[in-house]
Amino acid sequence: MPDLSVQIGSLKLANPVIAASGCFGYGVEYGEVVDLSLLGGVAVKGLFLAERQGHPPERIVETPAGMLNAIGLQGIGVHRFIKEKLPELRERRATVIVNICGSTLDEYVELARILSDADGVAALELNISCPNIKEGGITFGCSLNGTFDVVSAVRKVTRLPVIPKLTPNVTDVASFARASEEAGADAVSLVNTFLAMAIDVETRRPRLSNIVGGLSGPAIRPIAVRMVYECRRAVQIPVIGMGGIASTGDALEFLIAGASAVQVGTANFVDPFICTKLLDGIRQYLERHGVSRVSDLTGTLDTSAREKQWISS
Amino acid sequence: MPVDVEARVIANTRLSPDYNVIALAAPDIAASTAPGQFVMVKLGRGFTPLLRRPFSVFEVLRTNGHVDGLTLLSKRVGVTTSMLFDAVEGDVVSCLGPLGRPFELLDPPAEAWMVAGGVGLAPFATLTEALRGRGTTVTLFYGARSGRELFYLDWFQARGVRMVLATEDGSVGDHGRVTVPLERALRVAGRPQKAAGDLPPSSEASAERRGDPPERIARPTLAGRGAQRPDLGGGGQPSGSSITIYACGPEPMLEAVAHLAARYGRPSQVSVERVMGCGLGGCYSCVIPVREGRDGWRYVRSCIGGPVFAGADIVWD
Numbered sequence: 191m192p193d194l195s196v197q198i199g200s201l202k203l204a205n206p207v208i209a210a211s212g213c214f215g216y217g218v219e220y221g222e223v224v225d226l227s228l229l230g231g232v233a234v235k236g237l238f239l240a241e242r243q244g245h246p247p248e249r250i251v252e253t254p255a256g257m258l259n260a261i262g263l264q265g266i267g268v269h270r271f272i273k274e275k276l277p278e279l280r281e282r283r284a285t286v287i288v289n290i291c292g293s294t295l296d297e298y299v300e301l302a303r304i305l306s307d308a309d310g311v312a313a314l315e316l317n318i319s320c321p322n323i324k325e326g327g328i329t330f331g332c333s334l335n336g337t338f339d340v341v342s343a344v345r346k347v348t349r350l351p352v353i354p355k356l357t358p359n360v361t362d363v364a365s366f367a368r369a370s371e372e373a374g375a376d377a378v379s380l381v382n383t384f385l386a387m388a389i390d391v392e393t394r395r396p397r398l399s400n401i402v403g404g405l406s407g408p409a410i411r412p413i414a415v416r417m418v419y420e421c422r423r424a425v426q427i428p429v430i431g432m433g434g435i436a437s438t439g440d441a442l443e444f445l446i447a448g449a450s451a452v453q454v455g456t457a458n459f460v461d462p463f464i465c466t467k468l469l470d471g472i473r474q475y476l477e478r479h480g481v482s483r484v485s486d487l488t489g490t491l492d493t494s495a496r497e498k499q500w501i502s503s
Numbered sequence: 504m505p506v507d508v509e510a511r512v513i514a515n516t517r518l519s520p521d522y523n524v525i526a527l528a529a530p531d532i533a534a535s536t537a538p539g540q541f542v543m544v545k546l547g548r549g550f551t552p553l554l555r556r557p558f559s560v561f562e563v564l565r566t567n568g569h570v571d572g573l574t575l576l577s578k579r580v581g582v583t584t585s586m587l588f589d590a591v592e593g594d595v596v597s598c599l600g601p602l603g604r605p606f607e608l609l610d611p612p613a614e615a616w617m618v619a620g621g622v623g624l625a626p627f628a629t630l631t632e633a634l635r636g637r638g639t640t641v642t643l644f645y646g647a648r649s650g651r652e653l654f655y656l657d658w659f660q661a662r663g664v665r666m667v668l669a670t671e672d673g674s675v676g677d678h679g680r681v682t683v684p685l686e687r688a689l690r691v692a693g694r695p696q697k698a699a700g701d702l703p704p705s706s707e708a709s710a711e712r713r714g715d716p717p718e719r720i721a722r723p724t725l726a727g728r729g730a731q732r733p734d735l736g737g738g739g740q741p742s743g744s745s746i747t748i749y750a751c752g753p754e755p756m757l758e759a760v761a762h763l764a765a766r767y768g769r770p771s772q773v774s775v776e777r778v779m780g781c782g783l784g785g786c787y788s789c790v791i792p793v794r795e796g797r798d799g800w801r802y803v804r805s806c807i808g809g810p811v812f813a814g815a816d817i818v819w820d
């Protein structure tokens with residue numbers, strides 16, 4: 191039986207498959223359907239201090255092998271989350287990664303303080319990459335100084351593992367992973383969605399009320415794999431990879447490219463049982479390849495054969 | 504608790520060039536479905552379509568009292584509905600359900616008025632069965648573009664449902680939208696002794712703003728369709744105080760029905776259809792604004808907070 195556990199900073203996950211933030215509600219929605227304790231972690235929907243209504247519908251539209259969303263971070267706020275959702279997540283023995291989002295640096299710090307005192311939070315994921323809100327968030331994630339500042343400010347006030355979630359909407363994502371590492375992040379997670387849009391040509395209207403939204407799903411996977419590969423080479427801290435994972439092979443690609451763990455987003459909408467299916471698939475792969483620990487797979491991309499082919503041809 | 508089933512297609516009946524009824528071998532879902540609940544459906548293994556689509560459960564199929572499947576009523580408008588239209592016996596459809604909040608069967612409503620627009624007929628077969636079991640008198644107000652798109656009339660009549668039909672081309676029943684005969688019936692029934700809640704003062708104005716067709720003089724119902732008009736012409740007894748209105752159809756129709764129900768003091772339950780990503784509350788795409796507190800509102804996920812809402816709870820404007 192291969193060892194599926196992975197280490198993310200001080201946090202040991204039972205396995206490398208995490209339900210991605212924004213694609214699994216607060217986790218409790220799935221509590222009756224999925225055994226949450228079997229997942230490596232549950233990254234809950236992004237939280238601000240206050241409640242938010244989010245954008246008006248239409249909030250999603252399907253595109254080739256993907257979807258755009260502009261939910262606008264509708265949410266119940268951190269206090270209601272702690273009171274109404276966290277107890278059930280604890281009861282169901284979920285490893286809870288809380289995704290936090292601020293309009294200002296102070297809001298991230300305040301959220302980190304509040305959640306550090308809450309019982310049952312395993313790690314903080316810093317949402318500095320949501321493309322769908324005007325204020326905060328991605329403003330930090332698109333500036334190296336902003337990324338450094340928010341990560342180091344949160345680092346100072348919490349002992350919880352700090353995982354900035356990076357946006358792919360930058361020229362060189364690896365430099366943002368480096369800035370995160372220098373600021374004291376325990377890991378980075380990537381990628382959030384790609385800023386995109388879709389138009390109804392008959393009405394000439396945007397398909398989303400917010401006009402633009404974030405592209406996710408299998409369509410983005412090859413770009414995400416490349417970005418994880420680049421970040422793995424740039425930093426020593428663990429990389430959590432995501433972007434269009436819908437099968438065991440997809441998850442393995444991320445691990446081999448350099449991810450220590452993966453998050454599964456859009457595929458949960460299609461198949462709420464996908465995370466545990468991927469775990470079975472990963473376990474079978476490890477057995478088939480005689481790999482005793484999943485962590486031994488991370489970053490094992492073999493480029494030598496390809497180089498030889500180039501030389502011989 | 505919802506289950507995910509790879510359901511075999513038992514039969515696929517094309518009702519028109521656009522509409523079909525597909526029967527699926529999903530007995531576990533069928534047996535636990537309450538009227539108004541839905542399933543999330545996916546065809547094919549690829550990424551087109553990527554996401555599932557929601558469908559109300561239309562019929563629960565039984566053989567000798569044993570539940571062996573369910574049917575979906577579908578209108579061909581997109582990728583999934585085209586695949587459902589073209590599906591053949593033996594194909595496999597991924598079916599997750601039952602999902603959502605069902606209709607509430609008030610105990611006992613003396614009369615249930617079901618209002619269906621087009622493919623919005625879907626939840627009313629199971630609702631009819633449930634209501635009949637409770638001895639409720641059931642009327643179906645059913646509107647479509649033309650008489651060629653009115654389906655299953657015999658099915659409902661065979662179960663003692665009174666039928667009131669309307670078509671936009673006037674080929675069958677009232678000429679116009681289904682709200683035309685509904686409003687006439689509400690007027691005849693009068694207001695109950697005790698009004699059900701406060702009336703929004705702007706309901707009439709809002710219906711006009713939306714451009715509902717003006718009421719026309721009703722044509723006689725086409726006898727050939729076998730539909731009979733209930734006693735709405737003033738000759739019959741006004742209905743008792745407990746009429747509950749159930750509606751499913753395009754959102755402008757639901758809004759009009761909710762306003763009419765409020766104006767005539769009748770409770771309404773409407774089944775909404777919003778663009779839905781997952782059906783389980785994970786994605787927050789299918790939200791609808793619902794009243795909260797005195798003047799407030801909030802977005803509620805129609806997959807888990809609905810799809811059935813009290814018509815008076817929804818902020819329509």
